[in-house]
Amino acid sequence: MRPFFFGTDALRCFGVYHAPSGPHGYTRPVLICSPIGHEYMRSYHTIRQLAEQLAAAGRHVLRFDWSGHGDSQGSPREATVKTWLANIEVALKELQNISGEKVIAIAGLRFGATLAWRAAMTKSNIEDIVLWDATYSGKAYLQELQELHADFLKRTSSCAKGLSNENEFLGFAYSKELQQEIASLDISVHEIPKRCAVHSFASTPNTWADGNLWDHVILGNPAIGPIVACMNKEPS
Amino acid sequence: MTERVVLFGPGSELTGILTQPDHAAVTTEKPACLLMNAGFLHRTGFNRFNTDFARMIAEKGHASLRFDLHGLGDSAKYDGKKQYDDQALLDIQGAINFLLESTGAANCIIVGLCSGADYAHPAALQDQRVAGIVLLDGYAYRTLGFYIHDYGPGLINPKKAFRFLGKKWFSLIKTLKRTESSGIALNKPAEIYVRDFPKKKKIVREIQQLIDRGAELYYIYSGGVPIYYNYANQFRHMFRSVHLKDKVCFKYIKEADHIYTVNSVRNKLMTLVSEWMEERFDVPPGAV
Numbered sequence: 181m182r183p184f185f186f187g188t189d190a191l192r193c194f195g196v197y198h199a200p201s202g203p204h205g206y207t208r209p210v211l212i213c214s215p216i217g218h219e220y221m222r223s224y225h226t227i228r229q230l231a232e233q234l235a236a237a238g239r240h241v242l243r244f245d246w247s248g249h250g251d252s253q254g255s256p257r258e259a260t261v262k263t264w265l266a267n268i269e270v271a272l273k274e275l276q277n278i279s280g281e282k283v284i285a286i287a288g289l290r291f292g293a294t295l296a297w298r299a300a301m302t303k304s305n306i307e308d309i310v311l312w313d314a315t316y317s318g319k320a321y322l323q324e325l326q327e328l329h330a331d332f333l334k335r336t337s338s339c340a341k342g343l344s345n346e347n348e349f350l351g352f353a354y355s356k357e358l359q360q361e362i363a364s365l366d367i368s369v370h371e372i373p374k375r376c377a378v379h380s381f382a383s384t385p386n387t388w389a390d391g392n393l394w395d396h397v398i399l400g401n402p403a404i405g406p407i408v409a410c411m412n413k414e415p416s
Numbered sequence: 417m418t419e420r421v422v423l424f425g426p427g428s429e430l431t432g433i434l435t436q437p438d439h440a441a442v443t444t445e446k447p448a449c450l451l452m453n454a455g456f457l458h459r460t461g462f463n464r465f466n467t468d469f470a471r472m473i474a475e476k477g478h479a480s481l482r483f484d485l486h487g488l489g490d491s492a493k494y495d496g497k498k499q500y501d502d503q504a505l506l507d508i509q510g511a512i513n514f515l516l517e518s519t520g521a522a523n524c525i526i527v528g529l530c531s532g533a534d535y536a537h538p539a540a541l542q543d544q545r546v547a548g549i550v551l552l553d554g555y556a557y558r559t560l561g562f563y564i565h566d567y568g569p570g571l572i573n574p575k576k577a578f579r580f581l582g583k584k585w586f587s588l589i590k591t592l593k594r595t596e597s598s599g600i601a602l603n604k605p606a607e608i609y610v611r612d613f614p615k616k617k618k619i620v621r622e623i624q625q626l627i628d629r630g631a632e633l634y635y636i637y638s639g640g641v642p643i644y645y646n647y648a649n650q651f652r653h654m655f656r657s658v659h660l661k662d663k664v665c666f667k668y669i670k671e672a673d674h675i676y677t678v679n680s681v682r683n684k685l686m687t688l689v690s691e692w693m694e695e696r697f698d699v700p701p702g703a704v
Contacts, residue, residue: 224458250460344678351463351677397456
């Protein structure tokens with residue numbers, strides 16, 4: 181496991197590369213796209229587990245922090261979908277350079293899946309896509325975040341209510357522009373180019389919209405095993 | 417400001433981000449800052465507090481290291497050979513060594529929330545190079561004032577007061593006696609943030625020890641832990657016997673939840689801690 185910074189100064193991202201260690205020797209590297217906002221925070225450990233298991237199955241894996249998240253540059257307030265798609269592009273190149281492979285598989289969790297799907301539409305070097313607990317409707321996702329934030333404010337001190345503004349979503353502030361972009365993105369599996377094999381997974385139970393659990397770190401997710409197994413069925 | 421990924425500790429098993437101000441010379445005069453994990457969250461902290469705070473204080477000349485303890489974030493897995501608390505203290509020791517050697521700073525401040533605060537306190541006790549600690553929702557013990565604030569509003573209503581006195585009086589006295597000395601949690605609904613604290617006597621003794629050696633201590637409590645802290649002056653009442661000697665500051669941010677979710681409240685926290693650092697540690701020009 182090798183943590184490092186990559187990309188240009190303006191789009192400097194933190195990433196972690198996992199070298200293949202398993203006996204299978206699958207050649208298609210995997211780029212993992214994390215969720216955004218508080219879901220990024222909750223799922224950091226889960227994303228690492230997925231990366232480790234894919235690497236143990238013989239794949240090169242790269243996971244990274246979006247601009248405005250984690251250790252990457254910028255603030256969520258400045259982020260746009262365009263920036264995040266640029267993050268994917270830079271990360272793809274990085275993974276291609278490290279692995280020496282041209283064709284990449286991409287796996288995304290929650291809104292990370294939406295961004296992975298959007299990238300797969302235009303990047304001809306992406307040929308497998310994993311949609312994990314994907315936010316199929318951007319509008320519904322934004323609505324869900326708004327409801328969770330309102331629920332959080334209901335439970336918190338009355339003094340805090342007047343301090344939060346309409347552009348905040350559980351600790352992360354998004355510009356109006358970004359909110360519009362999120363709301364306009366709907367995953368349509370039919371639009372994915374034929375070169376891409378699409379694999380969809382849903383966590384059971386799905387706790388993303390549970391107001392009681394929004395600040396709980398996810399330490400293990402039963403969907404990881406099936407995701408790795410499914411990807412391993414198709415050595416390339 | 418520059419940031420780089422660093423691997424340190426035995427076998428380079430710990431991962432962190434070292435942030436340094438542009439003018440490297442400034443850092444040796446100012447304490448560096450060690451930013452701790454909060455619970456299971458990785459090194460970027462609650463709602464990215466550690467990243468944002470590291471970048472904010474770099475502008476003021478402080479270097480910092482945010483890092484993951486064993487078993488968290490991107491550090492190596494915890495192998496279970498030592499008790500976790502012992503492993504965590506070893507990790508912190510390694511982080512302090514690395515931070516001071518890398519930056520040339522003579523000493524450091526540790527900032528931690530929740531479990532991060534619980535580790536910052538013993539880490540400061542074992543290492544004289546820790547010049548200050550900022551404990552966010554650190555050790556707390558219920559006081560008489562706590563119970564008045566907890567039950568008080570209900571007592572204004574005579575019906576509620578009667579019911580309260582009838583049902584709760586004996587258990588309240590019993591609980592008060594028990595929790596004054598041990599800090600054991602009350603039987604309230606399940607809370608992920610609830611934790612057991614060491615005996616109060618021990619902590620009183622240790623805080624005094626830190627003060628006597630000249631360490632600066634800043635205790636900040638949020639409104640997000642009403643299960644054990646619920647009014648501004650509770651800190652003073654908890655630690656009446658401690659001689660503060662102008663070394664201790666405490667603050668209650670009622671509007672904050674435990675992980676400072678609201679942006680403006682988190683910004684307020686960053687400003688408070690950064691101003692405290694400036695007030696307590698900034699060396700006037702020409703003084704060195």
